[in-house]
Amino acid sequence: MTTRRRHRSRTGQSGSPVSGTVRVDPRTKDLTKRLQAGDIAVIDHDDLDQVSAHALVACAPAAVVNAAMSTTGSYPNRGPEIVLSAGIPLLDMVGPAVMEIPEGAVGTVSGDELRVDGQVVARGVRLTEALVASQLQDARANLSSQIEAFSVNTMEYVRAERQLLLDGIFVPTLRTDLQGRYALVVVRGYHYKEDLHTLRPFIREARPVLIGVDGGADALLEQGLRPHLIVGDMDSVSDAALTSGAELVVHAYRDGRAPGLERVEALGITDAVVLPAPGTSEDVAMLLADDKGAELIVAVGTHATLVEFLDKGRQGMASTFLTRLRVGSKLVDAKGVSLLYRSRISTLSLVWLVLAGLLALGVALAATPGGRALFGVLAVRWDDVWAWVEGVFR
DSSP states (O other), rough: HHHHHHHTTTTTOOOOOEEEEEOOOHHHHHTTTTTTTTTTEEEEEESSSSSHHHHHHEEEEEEEESSSSOOOOOOOOHHHHHHHHHTEEEEOOOOOGGGGOOTTTHHHHHHHEEEEEEEEEOOEEEEOOOHHHHHHHHHHHHHHHHHHHHHHHHHHHHTTTHHHHHOOOOOOOSSOTTTTTEEEESSOTTTHHHHHHTTHHHHHHOOOEEEETTTHHHHHTTTTTTOOOEOOSSSOOOOHHTTTOOEOOOEEESSSSSSHHHHHHHHOOOEEEEEEOOSSSHHHHHHHHHTOOSSEEESSSSSHHHHHHHHTSSSSOOHHHHHHHHHHHEEEEEEHHHOOOSSSOOOHHEEEEEEHHHHHHHHHHHSSSHHHHHHHHHHHHHHHHHHHHHHHHH
16 A cells, blocks of 8 residues: 555646547456557556557557556566557556446546546556656566565476476377477567567578467467467467467366367367466477477577566466476577578579579570570560650650
8 A cells, every 4th residue: 555655646647638438358468359549448457567568559549547556566567668658648556446337438538537428437646657667666676586586486386397397298199290390489478570570581491380379379370370280278369360270289287177178169179189287388389399309499479587477477487497498409589590590592692593594594595596586576676665665755
């Protein structure tokens, strides 16, 4: 409560009113699937993370209203900064009652208030860039304690999940062949769009097996690429991706429960593979590629730093730590591949090759009677065309 009062006292009442259709969802990633430009996004998201913030910004809402605290101070999350930098007003800490606003109502954000039908339904903190910068500064001061707690949790989970390193996971039979091939594991994480774009030459020439982790499958489809394999609990992947023809591996709990299987079967897909395993779905995808004989595993959008894990609400990284130990030198980050890998044949080289081929063909034709006759006909035609052009301009 002390933190909440301190934030309120430092917030002004400035800001032009903005209006739009209210869209409400406690899960930000679900809301962005139906959020339209000019809408007012109502979320309930403690510590708004970068991925969610970028997804909100991509929808271009008129304003974002958060029932929770966009920055709690536990770690320096950059989500509010990203939203404000896009010029989108962010009304913070308005309370859980705002989640009861009916979907589709017309709302107005004015100062620190949200009005629906002219009535004030919520009041909170109108965030500013200066306030967000101050909150980030305070959060950085708490980072050392977060690192200590994160390390302790990680080591505890490492002891509990050490079999992941020793024995790996049970690998089911797949129809997708990875033996001796490159695998591209795509997670809808940080800078995944930019990384996929820069990897286009690598994908075109190396032809890796494309593995989408949940929403990563949609990221591949957005780039005009069809995933060969989709791994995950199937909660954040579209129906279009699930029915794209990719082989599906449903990540299940250790006891075999697979909540995502029901959704897959409802789409008429009966050959999905259920894989009970500890850890995250991106870890499972890497272990699967490794055990199936992939020669190289390229990771796009995966999580590796402390802030990235805290952004995902995780208090430890045991499975990721163990996975990277097991996969070893096979695993490389997409940014490293894009920096080191260059297309074997540049566009300029192709142009020169075509010109050289045409020149050689011309020389060969000129050495034959038929070729000389052809060039004579072409010369006469060219003279006719040139005379016609001169006549037009005269």
